[in-house]
Amino acid sequence: MKDITTPVNSNLLVGYQKGDDGAVFLVPQGKAVVQTLDFFTPMVDDPFIFGQITAANAVSDIYAMGGDPQFALNIVAFPICTLPVDILKEILKGGAEKLTEAGVSIVGGHSIDDPSPKYGLSVTGFVDPQRVWKNEGCKEGQDLILTKPLGSGIITTAIKGEMAEKEAIDHAIKVMTTLNKGAKEVLENFPVTCCTDITGFGLVGHSIEIATASGVDIYFDHRQIPIITGAEEYASYGLIPAGAYRNREHFKAKVEIGKNVPQTIDDIIHDPQTSGGLLFSCDPHLTDTIIGEMEKKGIGAKKIGWTT
Structure with a gap:
């Protein structure tokens, strides 16, 4: 040192x-x-x-x-x-x-x-003890916004299998080395009702933690979920980390996947992430403003779901 x-x-x-x-x-x-x-x-x-x-x-x-x-x-x-x-x-x-x-x-x-x-x-x-973000606090009728794309576990599995292309590796590294500091600095100016980061339990697992703690149901539009370059292709090859299978097994009783959702997306939402983005909830009238402020910092945040 x-x-x-x-x-x-x-x-x-x-x-x-x-x-x-x-x-x-x-x-x-x-x-x-x-x-x-x-x-x-x-x-x-x-x-x-x-x-x-x-x-x-x-x-x-x-x-x-x-x-x-x-x-x-x-x-x-x-x-x-x-x-x-x-x-x-x-x-x-x-x-x-x-x-x-x-x-x-x-x-x-x-x-x-x-x-x-x-x-x-x-x-x-x-x-600030009066401004702690928790899993609890998400309300019915709110939007769910994600600040980073998913698929890092699948990309690193492809790297280990020597099947990942440079574009996919570079994108995954950029995602994983980007701090969530900028996103946090935007969110502290808004009345965010809950927040978590997407890591080992994947999007599904961490969303279930929010839903359970807050007493709400969460719905995602699979077409809006941002994905790291190459992740969907590698998922179609079966390059899925063991953690994704464990996540699917552990959370299956609390998840309903629509028949129109491709298997590759199913794999990606269960994929354990490393240094994933923030997932947070807010009232719908704030969504576009928050996403706009994120864009000013180069953060590609997207609304991916909502609560009932």
């Missing part, structure tokens, strides 16, 4: 630089703490990009709660005797670059020698 830097936060009282046993961070008055943790095995071949994706995914939960990430702890498992240490340095540099973009300080971490490389972060953020 000696050559890796992230922003120095004025609220950081003690960091890792002098070998202290823990980090000490001052919590601003009137703020609540948001805590989350995620880690992965590599989903792409490039270690720097792997670090970027992992960091973007880790801070996403903070944004989804309406908070601002502040500091993070690295979590590393690496086969130090069998892989060059430069690979680990690239992973950590990728993570640090993305955290710098998010304004997040690395305050320490922990590493172990392990046969399978893994990288992740425990991220802490602050949020």
